[in-house]
Each structure stands twice: as structure tokens, then as C-alpha cells.
Amino acid sequence: MSAANGIRLTRRQLLGAGGGLVVAFTIPACGGETKTPATDLASNAWLTIRPDGSATIFATHPEIGQGVKTALPMIVAEELDMPWERVTVEQAPIDESTFGRQVAGGSTSIRNSWEPLRRAGATARALLRQAAAETWSVPVNECVAGNGQVSHQATGQSLGYGELVERASMLKPPPESQIELKARDQYRLLGTRISGVDNRATVTGQPLFGIDQQLPNLRFATYVRAPATGGTVARANIDGVKTLPGVVDAFVLDPVQPPKGLRGGVAILAETTWQALKARRQLEVEWDFAAAATDSWETLRSDGLERAGQSGEVLFDDGNAERALASSAQQISASYVYPFLSHAPLEPQNCTASVEGNTAEIWAPSQTPARGASMAAEVCGLNPDQVVMHQTRIGGGFGRRLYNDYVVEAVAISQRAGVPVKLTWTREDDMANDLYRPGGLHHLKGGLDEKGRLSGWHNHFVTVTSDGEKPSSTAGMRLGTFPQHLVKNYRVEQTLLPSGIPTGAWRAPGSNALAFVSNGFLHELSSAADRDHLEFLLELMGRDRQLSWRRGSGMDTGRAKAVIEAVGKQSNWGRTMPAGQGQGLAFYYSHRGYFAEVAEVTVKDKQVRVDRVFACGDVGPIINRSMAEHQVVGSVSDGLSTMMGLEITFTSGRANETNFDRYPMMRMPSAPPVEVVFLEDNPSPTGLGEPALPPAAPAVVNAIFAASGERLRELPLSKAGWGWMT
Amino acid sequence: MSNISLSVNGKAVSAGNADPEMPLLWYLRDVLGLPGTKFGCGIGQCGACTVHLNGSPVKSCSLPLAAAADAEITTIEGLAEGSQLTALQEAWIELDVPQCGYCQAGQLMSASALLASNPKPTDADIDGAMAGNLCRCHTYRRIRAAIHRAAGATNAADDQSSGSSL
CATH class of the missing domain: 3.30.365.10 (Aldehyde oxidase/xanthine dehydrogenase, molybdopterin binding domain)
Known part of the structure; x- marks a missing residue:
């Protein structure tokens, strides 16, 4: 309650309460445009600078382990030129009319907050510089802010932010057009490694959750x-x-x-x-x-496989896939299957x-x-x-x-x-009452021309429907699903199987399964053509261009090629591997992030050891390098954990796996080393909670093929007797 | 009903009429108000509830209160000496180990028991001692590196020396 009152303090009340500088700024409802910082301090979000020179910055979005409670305030502190040691982060109250959308989902927090939070910090810095200029009666453009103070070189004067608070809080924020944002080469904090703001409380068992x-x-x-x-x-x-x-x-x-x-x-x-x-x-x-639901996964799966071999309703039809396949020099086909999954966050x-x-x-x-x-x-x-x-x-x-x-x-x-x-909830409650990642099946046909180039792609997608009309939540295939728009002749047919199982968003929705299907089958095609897979992928991307799907979210093929080429160099791709070992490559674009990953595996008797994963990502500039790398390592490992052993099956609408004894998540001995490289040329950061996950499983599945000649098309791999090497 | 007494983080506790079947986890969380020890699965599979019983790591979700009678229990709240963090806790912060953080109390309790009995563990020692603790965010590599760091390892085959991202 006190926090909710706090954001409605007026300027006068706040000064009376200790003379802090409170800066107003507006977070737009969705990313992209920004609004003019408001002069009405009672209606906006806050950072507070206190007379002692310390600052409190509100973390506005939910912290689910993706690190935004640290990263979002870092953006403010950077533009404010406030030393991180003097920043206290507080979780903001829930007030979307003040803070904008307070959601952790879709890897959107950084992307949507980037512009307004920079402006918030820069607005405060501008006020402090103005206050210093007035104090010293010098032009404001001669006043330089940095490291928590404002200084005036000509006269050798400087004042800490705390000393400027009272005067600054009486000033009107400058118009947006006069707010100067830092250039990237001026960053001191962004891109460095900052330990999470809750870490001390976490390791001492304080009540946080x-x-x-x-x-x-x-x-x-x-x-x-x-x-x-x-x-x-x-x-x-x-x-x-x-x-x-x-x-x-x-x-x-x-x-x-x-x-x-x-x-x-x-x-x-x-x-x-x-x-x-x-x-x-x-x-x-x-x-x-x-x-009640009556589903059985066994029945859905066998019905689905049967239906996948037939034809379905046309969902996308670019060019003429039928003709391309018929006239291809080589045609292959295969069926891919992936199961329902539970989210299983450790906190029930x-x-x-x-x-x-x-x-x-x-x-x-x-x-x-x-x-x-x-x-x-x-x-x-x-x-x-x-x-x-x-x-x-x-x-x-x-x-x-x-x-x-x-x-x-x-x-x-x-x-x-x-x-x-x-x-x-008990763990059993949690896993029996989830909104599951939907299972699905794909029957694919692909054509190669006489030069071994992809000439046609045909996918019959069999998925679940809860209303009988459209796919269940997150069970559909969207426009632009890889490799749509990269192959001229592309057709997707869809068949819906009725299901009463509730489904929902699971880390990198859609992509988490579709990346396995497309990357596995593309590798089957390049292998059939006896082509190098990295070259095959680069060729598929074609010339550098921005694909446009919806709301400006289309893939930039230049950025895609850059991560593929970089991960090739990083991993020494294409070198001869010893018998029983192999490299595998996969690429995926999701949540506006580009990731190419190479896995190196050792395989023996259906036992797999992932010796190393190389991950190259482009999500624009990195905010907190520590958590950014951590997210990639965790996403890769999560993808592999899921690939190997996780599925929720149903009998009579009831989940059969309702605790960790039957849902064997990866444990420490199987966690692979992951080497992360970021390409950071793009000026705008996007989120990292999701996009590193989708390529992980297909990179390993492709590596298993390279190592053993075994092509695995159904997840989890454990279903066919595969397991981690011990 | 019962007259179970035990010591929790150095303080004597009399469980009075608490149900002797109650798992220690719920006694700590709901009765003593020590929520640092976490509930994850209730069947000893995830290790989020790990505490020390006379110095040994135990899964408190599966340990009846009666089995803790006269024992010395240490929870995550009692790991540090006042505000003086242990080397493990410091290493956890330095390497920014947590993502969501929910499993980390259990991880730290398993790790501290390991270091108490094996001050210079190898990767294999660590894997063996930590395999009972799940991390849904998959912070395993940093956990292992932090244990090495706390152990003062300079040339352990951890992630830093082998060039991987932590």
C-alpha cells in the first residue's frame, strides 16, 4: 500500500519528505514511439535521487529469472551517469497507467523499455546539469555530468547530484527534443557484468518469492x-x-x-x-x-501420423510447391513429432x-x-x-x-x-493442471534442384484444436515460419485434431518446436545433396534483405547470415571430427533475436554427450553481459533437457507425468559447456529470455546424425532409447 | 502429542504439539517462519528443500519432524555468520549464479556440505554431490564454477579455464 501511495506523491510532498528529485517519464504502451516526458509528476513513473547522492530506481517489470530487475535500472543509471553502487533498485508497484505494460513475456521487456528508460535517465541528467548551471551562473552546455556529479571545467567547480537535488526538483523538465541521449561509445555501465540486485537476498534465504x-x-x-x-x-x-x-x-x-x-x-x-x-x-x-478432456497422447500421435501422410487444409501456398517437388532432381520426405510439455517452474x-x-x-x-x-x-x-x-x-x-x-x-x-x-500447489497439481506446450506432427517433403539447392518445401502440419476451428493456444503456425519467404515454392497444409488439453505459451512459443522440425529437415536435405550445411543455410538466406511479415517483425537475412558465419568461425565448423563425434548446426530467428548454434557431440550406443555448444546471437547491444550470457547458456541447456527426456502424455485427459521422477529434467552432470558470442552492431536491443532456445535441440540432433548416421525425428529422444552418456 | 525438540540455526526449538509426521520443510516454513528453505516437489527429487541435519545435507520435504528430534538443523538463513557471508555465498554473488534464484538455497546447502567434507572437489566430485539439486533455469555451470571459486581452486578444469561463457 505504501508503494502505491508513493507514486502518487506530489512534488511538494516529496520535497517535504526529504527533498528528493523525482523524475517523471512515460513508458509507451508498446515499443517504438516515445512520448514527451510529462510535467505532471503525479502521473508518471519514477526514479528518485536523494540529497545524499544515492538513487532509487524502480524495476517495473516482473522478474522471472531473465534479469530485468537489474537490466532495466541499468539503462536508467547509464543515461543518468549514476554510479551503480549508489543505486538501489525497488520493485515497482503494479500500475500500468503509470508505468505502461508491466509484463514479462515474449522477450519484450528490454525492447519496449529501452527508449523510455534512456530518456528517463537523460531527463534527470539534464535537470541536474541545468540546476548546476543556475547555481554557478554559467551556460548549461558547459556543465558536464558524470559519475554522480556535475562539473564545470572552466571554473573547476563540481557538485554531487545530491547537492543539486533541491534546485533540480524545482525545474521544469526540458522538452523531449532537447534531451540528449548518450552515444554508445560513451557507455560506462551498459555492456558490463553486473551481479543481480537480489543476489545477496537470494543466497541468504530472504523472503523474495x-x-x-x-x-x-x-x-x-x-x-x-x-x-x-x-x-x-x-x-x-x-x-x-x-x-x-x-x-x-x-x-x-x-x-x-x-x-x-x-x-x-x-x-x-x-x-x-x-x-x-x-x-x-x-x-x-x-x-x-x-x-472433461478425454485425450490420449498415444491416440493423438498415431492419428496424427496417419493424417499427416494425407492432405490437409492449405494454410500457406507460395509459388508452386507441388510442381517444384515434381520437377526436382531429388525429393525426400520425413515425419517429425514432438510432445506436450509442462512448464515446471521450480516454484510451484x-x-x-x-x-x-x-x-x-x-x-x-x-x-x-x-x-x-x-x-x-x-x-x-x-x-x-x-x-x-x-x-x-x-x-x-x-x-x-x-x-x-x-x-x-x-x-x-x-x-x-x-x-x-x-x-x-503441489508439484502434482502443477504438472497435472498446466497450460501445456502443445504436441504436434509434421510430414515434410522437400525438393532439391540439380545443383543441390532447395527448390520446394511442403509441410503438412497436424496440430490440436480446442474449439474445432483454429489451433489451440500457441499450437498454430504463423506467417514467416522458417523457411517461409526463403524458398520460392513453399506450402503448408494443416489438419486439426480435437483435443481438450489446455495449451499455452512455453518459452519461445511455436519456435521451441518448429525450429527442431525445420532445422532437422533442412539438414536432411543438405545431407541428401551432399552439401555443407553452413553453406546450404547461407544460400537459403540469399541476398541481404529485410523480410516483412507483421508489425515490422520480419527477419533481416543479413543479420541471420552474420550469426551463421560467425558461429562457423567460432566453432571451427567443418573440421574433420574423430569417429563417433560430430558437429551440428541450427539457426532460428524468434522474438526478434537471431541465433546460430553449433553443437559438438560424442555418440555411442544411443548415449550422447554434448561436448560443447557454440552460440552466436544478435539481439543488438547487450545491456548486462553477465545475465545475457547466462540466459543463452540456460536456454541452450533447457532446450537440450527438453529434447532428451521431457514429455507429458495423457490418458483419458489426465497427465501421466506429474512429478520430477517421471519428468527427468537435466541435472548438473549433463549440462554442456556453452560458449556465447554476441554480434552487437544493431543499435536497438531486443530480449534474450527466449531466442537462444529454439536452435539448441536441432543443433544436437544434427550433430548426432553427423556422428552416428542416426536421424532422430521424434522428441523426446528418450522415447527411442536415447540418453545422456554417463 | 509430541515433545520434539531440536536446534534450528543454533536456536533451541520445542515443537510442542506439532504433528511428528509433518515434514521438516513445512515446520520450518509455516511454523517457524523461515521461508528460505523451498518447496519444489515434495518427493526428494529436486533438492530445493535441502537443509543440514547435523551437518549432512537432507531433503527436508521428505524428513518427518520426528526424524529431526534432538538434531541440529541449519537452513539457508543460518548459513552466514551474521552479516559475514560464507565464501560460497560470496562466490555465488561474484559469479552472478542465480537466474530466478528459487533453487539456490538448496544448491548452496548441498554445496556447503560438500566443501565441509571435501575442501577441494573435482568437477566429478561436484557433479556427484550436486546431482540431487535441480535448477530449472540451468545455472549448473556457474554453480560448479562458484564452488571451485569458493574452494580457492586456481587451476580446476572449470568453465573459466576452458573458455566457456559463465
Whole structure:
């Protein structure tokens, strides 16, 4: 509450409270344009410089491990010329009317914040320079800001920012046209390695995460949903459960807009989480499965493979793929399959909520906290301004926490019980009630001309549909999917298989699976043509040009070629490898980031060791080099973990894998060394949470082929008996 | 019910009438208000809940309170000596190990138990000792490098000497 009040302080109140300089700036709702910094200090986002020369910078976006709580304030501090040691970072309150869109998703935080945050820092610097100029009665252009102070060379005077705060806070911010941004060669902070601002609190176990929230009189809740999505409670032994030790309440909740809203289920509240979980063992529920999912992955897969070999509805048809294939010198075909996946962030879904009368206060690890607040208001029958949402640090996002189902559950439980509640999902709850990465199948046909060039591409894509009309969430194939627009004759047909399994965004949605399909099949083609794969990819990219798909998001083939060429040099691509070892290359453009990756593997008896991965990326200038490299290493490893062993299968609409014993994520001994290189010529930074992941699995799959001659077309590889070499 | 007493981070604790079946994890988090120890899977698979029991790493999600009777428990909150961080904690900050950070308490507790028994571990020693701790963000390489750093290794075959990005 205090933070929410804080951003509505007026200039006078703030000065009265200690004479800080508060700078206003506006974050545009979407990237690109910027607005004039407002003169109304009460309606904007803030950085505060205090009289002692220290600064507080608000981190506006949710921190899910992608590092924006450190990186976004670094951008402000750079333009402010404020020494990082004097900066304190505070998580901003949720207030999108003030801060703009506060979402962690789509690798957009850096891209959308870059321009406004630089202007915020530069505006403050301009005010401080102006204040110094007035103090000394010298022209402002002779006043130089740097390292937390303003100096005037001719007279040898200098003043710390803190000493300038009072005068600066009385000045009107200069118009946008007069705000000077630094040139890149003037950067002191951006591009360096800064340790995360929460690291000390993390290594000492301080309460940072959603699940760590504590409140007076807090009750601990578990919520039991139907084992198959869409099931509801017909009957439950609520009265019996209520008598169990520590239980303070238990009740049935009816569904409200499931699965992204409230799924029907039984809530049990107790004095500790353990008592709620223990009582849950005694809960007997008769479920109504009339509207529930009935899927089996085995059936979807076998139906899908059969349908993939037939024809489907035409989705894209550039040139004439049929004719190109018919007239090609060589034609090959293959089917690719990938499964459903769970997000499995290590912090299970949870939410702490206190709904009392006409107010709700929420602490939630949400990637879309403002949306969570409005969903909470709706389910509680409150107005949005009666809900206060607090951002917490988030123990892994990966897209799962774009959805706020657990927030809706917690507020509904708190409202019904009339007590503050911490709802914690068990791991089984988490994996059985996900919005899964959709599984899919592709039957591909590719043609090569007499010179071994790609002449035609035909993909029959079989995917799932929850409404019978269009692909389920993130289960579709978009315009511009690699290699569309790079091959003249390109056709995609689509067949939809009905499915009741809820799906959603999983790190690099779409791309995380489609990169495996396209890069694997392209390698099959270059291998069939006996071509060097790197040259084959460069040839596919063609001349340097900007492809235009939608909203300016198309790929620049020059940047694509640059990362492919660079990773070739970096990895010494094409050298002769010893028997049983191989190199593999893959490229993908996603979330406006370009990544080419080369994997080197050793293979023996279906056992794989990834000896090294080389990753070359272009996401423009790097903000925090430490986390940027860390994201790439983590993304590569995540991609390989998923490739080798992870899938969620379903039987009768129920997930079969509901804990880590059956969802074997990669552990330390298998984590490969990853060498990261960034190409940083492009002036505008884009996000790094996602784009390094898609090429990782196909690079390894292509390397396995090079090492062993085995072409692997279905994920996870463990399905066919493959595993990590120990 | 029970009269279990134990020591948590050097303080004597009497569990009074707590359920002896309650996993130590939930006792720490919900009763003692020490949320640094994390819940991840509840079946001892992920290691987020790792604490020390008489100096040995244990998965507190799977350890009934009764099994901690009369034991000395150390949690992440008790790892540092006041504000004096251990070499491991310092190395974690210096190498910027955490991404989301959720698993790191468990990682640090496993790592500190390793260094207590093996002050100069090899990569293989570290892999063996840390294989029970999952990191969903895959910070494994930096964890291993940070353990080497804390151990004062100068020529260990860690990532820095082999040229990989940390």
C-alpha cells in the first residue's frame, strides 16, 4: 500500500519528505514511439535521487529469472551517469497507467523499455546539469555530468547530484527534443557484468518469492482440481474433512471460465500447509467428467501420423510447391513429432491473497500481474481499483505465469473463507493442471534442384484444436515460419485434431518446436545433396534483405547470415571430427533475436554427450553481459533437457507425468559447456529470455546424425532409447 | 502429542504439539517462519528443500519432524555468520549464479556440505554431490564454477579455464 501511495506523491510532498528529485517519464504502451516526458509528476513513473547522492530506481517489470530487475535500472543509471553502487533498485508497484505494460513475456521487456528508460535517465541528467548551471551562473552546455556529479571545467567547480537535488526538483523538465541521449561509445555501465540486485537476498534465504509471503492470521490452502481438465465436483466428504487436525475450513468451488480462470474443485484450509495436505488424503470426491478432456497422447500421435501422410487444409501456398517437388532432381520426405510439455517452474504456482469486504490485496508470482488483478476483481465482484496486486520475485516463468489461474483460485478461496490465504500447489497439481506446450506432427517433403539447392518445401502440419476451428493456444503456425519467404515454392497444409488439453505459451512459443522440425529437415536435405550445411543455410538466406511479415517483425537475412558465419568461425565448423563425434548446426530467428548454434557431440550406443555448444546471437547491444550470457547458456541447456527426456502424455485427459521422477529434467552432470558470442552492431536491443532456445535441440540432433548416421525425428529422444552418456 | 525438540540455526526449538509426521520443510516454513528453505516437489527429487541435519545435507520435504528430534538443523538463513557471508555465498554473488534464484538455497546447502567434507572437489566430485539439486533455469555451470571459486581452486578444469561463457 505504501508503494502505491508513493507514486502518487506530489512534488511538494516529496520535497517535504526529504527533498528528493523525482523524475517523471512515460513508458509507451508498446515499443517504438516515445512520448514527451510529462510535467505532471503525479502521473508518471519514477526514479528518485536523494540529497545524499544515492538513487532509487524502480524495476517495473516482473522478474522471472531473465534479469530485468537489474537490466532495466541499468539503462536508467547509464543515461543518468549514476554510479551503480549508489543505486538501489525497488520493485515497482503494479500500475500500468503509470508505468505502461508491466509484463514479462515474449522477450519484450528490454525492447519496449529501452527508449523510455534512456530518456528517463537523460531527463534527470539534464535537470541536474541545468540546476548546476543556475547555481554557478554559467551556460548549461558547459556543465558536464558524470559519475554522480556535475562539473564545470572552466571554473573547476563540481557538485554531487545530491547537492543539486533541491534546485533540480524545482525545474521544469526540458522538452523531449532537447534531451540528449548518450552515444554508445560513451557507455560506462551498459555492456558490463553486473551481479543481480537480489543476489545477496537470494543466497541468504530472504523472503523474495510469491511463496515466501507471510501475513498475520494467514491460513494455508490446498486446492483439489479434477484429474482431467474440465471435470467438476459432484460430491465430496467436506464435513468429514473439516474435522481433521488443523483444518479450519473446506468447501467446493464451482468453475468460472476454466481453465484460465477458476477450475472447479475443493479447497481445504488449515493452520499449516502440511495439515491441509494431510487432510487432502482423506478427501473423497466424486467428479463429474461430462465436460472433461478425454485425450490420449498415444491416440493423438498415431492419428496424427496417419493424417499427416494425407492432405490437409492449405494454410500457406507460395509459388508452386507441388510442381517444384515434381520437377526436382531429388525429393525426400520425413515425419517429425514432438510432445506436450509442462512448464515446471521450480516454484510451484502459488498466491497469497487477503479479500476483506470490498478490498483485495494479493501477492502473486505473475508474469502478467495487472491482468491477474483484473481477473481477481472479476471473480470477487470487485472494481479493479479495489484490488492491490504486489509484484514478487518469481521462481521461474517460462510462460506458465502469463496465466493467473492460481491468483483467481487464491482470491476466491480467501473471499469464501473470509481469511487471508496462502494457496500452494503441489508439484502434482502443477504438472497435472498446466497450460501445456502443445504436441504436434509434421510430414515434410522437400525438393532439391540439380545443383543441390532447395527448390520446394511442403509441410503438412497436424496440430490440436480446442474449439474445432483454429489451433489451440500457441499450437498454430504463423506467417514467416522458417523457411517461409526463403524458398520460392513453399506450402503448408494443416489438419486439426480435437483435443481438450489446455495449451499455452512455453518459452519461445511455436519456435521451441518448429525450429527442431525445420532445422532437422533442412539438414536432411543438405545431407541428401551432399552439401555443407553452413553453406546450404547461407544460400537459403540469399541476398541481404529485410523480410516483412507483421508489425515490422520480419527477419533481416543479413543479420541471420552474420550469426551463421560467425558461429562457423567460432566453432571451427567443418573440421574433420574423430569417429563417433560430430558437429551440428541450427539457426532460428524468434522474438526478434537471431541465433546460430553449433553443437559438438560424442555418440555411442544411443548415449550422447554434448561436448560443447557454440552460440552466436544478435539481439543488438547487450545491456548486462553477465545475465545475457547466462540466459543463452540456460536456454541452450533447457532446450537440450527438453529434447532428451521431457514429455507429458495423457490418458483419458489426465497427465501421466506429474512429478520430477517421471519428468527427468537435466541435472548438473549433463549440462554442456556453452560458449556465447554476441554480434552487437544493431543499435536497438531486443530480449534474450527466449531466442537462444529454439536452435539448441536441432543443433544436437544434427550433430548426432553427423556422428552416428542416426536421424532422430521424434522428441523426446528418450522415447527411442536415447540418453545422456554417463 | 509430541515433545520434539531440536536446534534450528543454533536456536533451541520445542515443537510442542506439532504433528511428528509433518515434514521438516513445512515446520520450518509455516511454523517457524523461515521461508528460505523451498518447496519444489515434495518427493526428494529436486533438492530445493535441502537443509543440514547435523551437518549432512537432507531433503527436508521428505524428513518427518520426528526424524529431526534432538538434531541440529541449519537452513539457508543460518548459513552466514551474521552479516559475514560464507565464501560460497560470496562466490555465488561474484559469479552472478542465480537466474530466478528459487533453487539456490538448496544448491548452496548441498554445496556447503560438500566443501565441509571435501575442501577441494573435482568437477566429478561436484557433479556427484550436486546431482540431487535441480535448477530449472540451468545455472549448473556457474554453480560448479562458484564452488571451485569458493574452494580457492586456481587451476580446476572449470568453465573459466576452458573458455566457456559463465
